Amino acid sequence: MRRRRRFPWLSYLLVGVGAVVTVVPFLDMLLTSFKGAGEYGRLPYRFLPEAFELSNYREAFVRLDLPLLFRNSVVATAVITGSVLLTSSLAGYALAKLRFPGRDLIFRLVLATMMFPPFVFFIPHFLILVHWPLAGGNGLLGDGGAGLTVSLAALVMPFLVSGFGIFLMRQFIVSVPDEMLEAARIDGAGEFTVWWRIVVPQTKPVAVTLALLTFVSAWNEYIWALLVSTANPRLMTLPVGIQTLQSYLDPNRMVPVMMAGLMLSVLPVLLLFLLLQKYYIRGVMLSGLK
Amino acid sequence: MATTVGSADEDGGGGRGSTDAALCGDEDGGREGVRAAGSRARAAAHRRRRRQTVVAYLFLTPSLFFFAVFLVLPLLFAVLLSLSRWAGFDLADIRPVGTDNFAALFARGSSFLTPVLSNTLLYALGTVVLALSGAVLVAHCITNLRFQGLWRTLYFLPIVTTVVAVGNVWKYMYEPGGLVNGVLNALGLRSAAFLQDPATALPSIVVVQAWASLGSAILVLTAGLKAIPRSYYEAAELDGAGQFTVFARITLPLLRPSLLFVCVTQFITGLQSFALIIVMTGEGGPGDATNVAALEMYQRAFKYGDWGSASAAALVLFVLILVITLVQLWLFRRKGEDA
Numbered sequence: 001m002r003r004r005r006r007f008p009w010l011s012y013l014l015v016g017v018g019a020v021v022t023v024v025p026f027l028d029m030l031l032t033s034f035k036g037a038g039e040y041g042r043l044p045y046r047f048l049p050e051a052f053e054l055s056n057y058r059e060a061f062v063r064l065d066l067p068l069l070f071r072n073s074v075v076a077t078a079v080i081t082g083s084v085l086l087t088s089s090l091a092g093y094a095l096a097k098l099r100f101p102g103r104d105l106i107f108r109l110v111l112a113t114m115m116f117p118p119f120v121f122f123i124p125h126f127l128i129l130v131h132w133p134l135a136g137g138n139g140l141l142g143d144g145g146a147g148l149t150v151s152l153a154a155l156v157m158p159f160l161v162s163g164f165g166i167f168l169m170r171q172f173i174v175s176v177p178d179e180m181l182e183a184a185r186i187d188g189a190g191e192f193t194v195w196w197r198i199v200v201p202q203t204k205p206v207a208v209t210l211a212l213l214t215f216v217s218a219w220n221e222y223i224w225a226l227l228v229s230t231a232n233p234r235l236m237t238l239p240v241g242i243q244t245l246q247s248y249l250d251p252n253r254m255v256p257v258m259m260a261g262l263m264l265s266v267l268p269v270l271l272l273f274l275l276l277q278k279y280y281i282r283g284v285m286l287s288g289l290k
Numbered sequence: 291m292a293t294t295v296g297s298a299d300e301d302g303g304g305g306r307g308s309t310d311a312a313l314c315g316d317e318d319g320g321r322e323g324v325r326a327a328g329s330r331a332r333a334a335a336h337r338r339r340r341r342q343t344v345v346a347y348l349f350l351t352p353s354l355f356f357f358a359v360f361l362v363l364p365l366l367f368a369v370l371l372s373l374s375r376w377a378g379f380d381l382a383d384i385r386p387v388g389t390d391n392f393a394a395l396f397a398r399g400s401s402f403l404t405p406v407l408s409n410t411l412l413y414a415l416g417t418v419v420l421a422l423s424g425a426v427l428v429a430h431c432i433t434n435l436r437f438q439g440l441w442r443t444l445y446f447l448p449i450v451t452t453v454v455a456v457g458n459v460w461k462y463m464y465e466p467g468g469l470v471n472g473v474l475n476a477l478g479l480r481s482a483a484f485l486q487d488p489a490t491a492l493p494s495i496v497v498v499q500a501w502a503s504l505g506s507a508i509l510v511l512t513a514g515l516k517a518i519p520r521s522y523y524e525a526a527e528l529d530g531a532g533q534f535t536v537f538a539r540i541t542l543p544l545l546r547p548s549l550l551f552v553c554v555t556q557f558i559t560g561l562q563s564f565a566l567i568i569v570m571t572g573e574g575g576p577g578d579a580t581n582v583a584a585l586e587m588y589q590r591a592f593k594y595g596d597w598g599s600a601s602a603a604a605l606v607l608f609v610l611i612l613v614i615t616l617v618q619l620w621l622f623r624r625k626g627e628d629a
Contacts (some may be wrong), residue, residue, distance in 0.1 A: 011431035018428050019444045022501070023457045026447060034461070041465070045472025087356070090349040100343035101447065113361055115394050115615060117388055117562045119584045120608050123371065124364030131381065143381070161356035191345040194355050198566055220452035222565050227592065239454035243569065246458070257463050262455040273450045277443055280450070284506055 007142060028264075033057070033259035041252035056260035063248070064261060069241040070233070073219060073265075076155040076237060080218040081211050083160040089203065092169025093195050097181060098243055107170070113163030125158045146231070154228040159218060166208050166279055168286060172206040173199055209283040212276055219269055238265040298492045311529075363419035371601035377458035378484065391602035401578055402586065408584040410607070411494055414560030420500035422549065430541065432508070435516060442512065455584055457569030461485065485571060488579035496568055497579055499563065507552045515541070516549025554618040560581040561611055564588065 001115060006051050028047070035049040053220075060066065076288040095107050131136060148154045176199060184194045200207075222239045229236040236244075242261040248254045273280055306467040347354075372391055374386045395402040433439050449454055462486035463469040471481040518541065526536045541550075564585035569575055573589065574581030583603060591600035 008434055011434040015428055015431045015435060015441055018424065018504075019441060022445050022447060022504070024465060024469070025456075025501075027457045029455065040462075041467035043467060044475060045467060045469065047469070047472070056302060071407045085447055087352045091353040094346040094349035098342050098346040098349070099339065100346040103346070106354070109357065110353075112562050113357060115612075116361070116365075117558075117608060119562060119564070119587060120368055120604050121360070122588065123597055123604065124367040126358060126592075127367065127597075128590070130361065141504060158360055161353050161360075163357075166353060168601070191349075204511065220450075222453050222570070223588070226568075230592070236542070239452045243454050243458075251465075252467070258458060259462075262458060266451055266455050269450050269452075270447070273446075277446070280445070281442075281607075284449075284509055 013256045029262055031261045032256050033263050035256045037253060040255045047102070048053050056256040057264075058263040059257045060245075060264065063245060063257065064241050065100070066206070066241075066261075066264070067237075069236055069238045072125055072152065072155065072235060073237045074134055075152055076225075077215055077218040079152075079156045080159045081082065081214045084162045084165045084214045085162045085211055088165030088169040089193065089200060089207070091166045092203075093199050095166070096173035097178070097199075098191070108165045110170075121158065122223070122227065125224075128232075129154050129157060129228070130231075144266050149228055149231045149235075152235065154232070156223060156236065158224060159221075162214065165214065168206060168210055168283075169203065176202045203278070209279045209286070212272070212280045213283040215272070216269055216280070293362060296532050297344055367602045368604060370463055371597050372605050373598075375598045377595050377597070387598065391599045392606070394599060395602055395606060399580075401434050402583075402606075404579050406581050406586045408510055409559055409578070409580065410494065413499070413563075413582055416496035416557045417499045417503065417560040421503045421507050422553055424500065424504055425511050425552065426542075426545075426549070428504070429511040429515060430537065432512070442505070442508060445508050445562055448502040449505045451502075453565045454569055455553065456502050458499065459582070460501075461570045464494060469543045483496075486576060488576050491571065491576060491579045498570070499560065499566055502566075503556055503559070507556065510549050510552050511545065514545045518544045537576065548619075550621060556616070558614060558618075561607065561614070 030076065031047060031049055034052040035056070036051060036053045039046075039050060039062075043175060091110075095103060095110070109190055125147075129149055130147040131143065135148050135153075138147050148157060180198050180202075181194050184198050189197065220239065221237070222243075223238040225235070225240045226243075229240050238261075242258060245254055245258045245261060367488065372383075373386060373388060375383045375387045375390070394400060432438050435441065457520050465471070466481050466483070472482070474481060482490060485491050522540050523536060526540055532538070562584055564582050567582060567585055567586070568588075571580050575583050584607060587600045587603040587607070590596045590603060
């Protein structure tokens, strides 16, 4: 952008200071994770650790069942991302390219789903999972057992379909030329084949965007995971598990261990974001939210 | 002829099918042929439409099932619960109590209006003011700099980070031995008990929420800035307008749609958020100093098992957000008429 630049230094100063404020907490998390026993909390405050110790990472592995936490986080994130991609693509294709009675009504319903704040659903979702029929020892009417709260299903169920995902896919699929679909149909392809062979390959860029947005929010989900793991500790995910560290008595000892655990939970997403940021940023621009 | 009707069959669009048939009829030169082909094509188109309806609903089944079970049913359930007293897990124990739960929320001496709802509004408002003013400045200044993508990426980091990380890092930075107090001490100032002092606890968390939402606000505003025609700036330059005049008279007014959008979405996000507060203060303390409506709902339900009043609190907040969303839509529509 060619503009009058009378005060470029002012811009550099402002943006630079802001960037430091944004990045420093991450650096503090990283550096604190290397601080030795008794070093955190000592006054005066020192930004850098005296020696880079790995003992906090070892301690995190001892205190937490990290393999279980990782497994739960990975499985839940993978299932949610896969399901959102699949259902959004199928529904998006139907809403964009097929003609059927009720289409406009369903599309409006999909738009409306984006308006409901998630906290309205915490209580009913929890109760629905507890009373899910014929699961976890429940009878046909959903009584008697623990329902789906005994299984990993509890972590993923409320997130398997995304109204925003359907909307995003539909908007993109509308622009796939009708002639391509027609050509396939004339060759005798059914609608499922048309979707799989023509539409899915055409929608790859938007699928990457949607996958990344879904991955990040599923990996970082906290409140719902906290709820279901309160009912069943075997369902703890990384964020929930690491948060349990704070209940240990000596905070000055525990803080560096916690930062080590947080580094482990944050790194996968940060790396993925740095690799694929252009898709993520496009998604945020498209959704305008978050 | 057969092939043409066949292609009409594949076509499915009723209108186009009959046009094809009519064209064939003209080639045949007989009206009988037109009518026969037309009705055959119509029947085929009808069959095809019906097949497409079945396929479409098959494609939509997973999503519709999901919306029925996890959206419609829960909404009805939430309304039912808000009108009942229920403390257990046995569905047979639900006792209808009318609007008692709502009355209790707004009763004299209830903490729901103050400080819980007032905290909620202050939290949302504070976040919006901080994030929006910061984002306007940064987004505007970034356009003067090199490596714009790099800057935006830096500002974006908090958004892809779990609230547990954001909350804990800041919580410990606010502690006596943490970074923020370290900086204060280095400047010769006394340490502050940011999260332990009822006067500073809420503002301290507002800062973190604003810090975390700066990146997406910058992104939306950048898109808005890029949409402003360069010729406006060139004209202003010819007229000899200073940088601040240009910013106040051209940039800000033309950025109004993006500003409004960020403002309203951030405000709604602020009204809903409570995960950060849970992570940083546990229960909205000290006292009720950082308690907000969504957290109050969460605690009533999952700590005290009072599903009825928790659902009532959730619905009150929901209605508040709905009203604000409608005002937003109204504002956007008015803006559209202006432009």
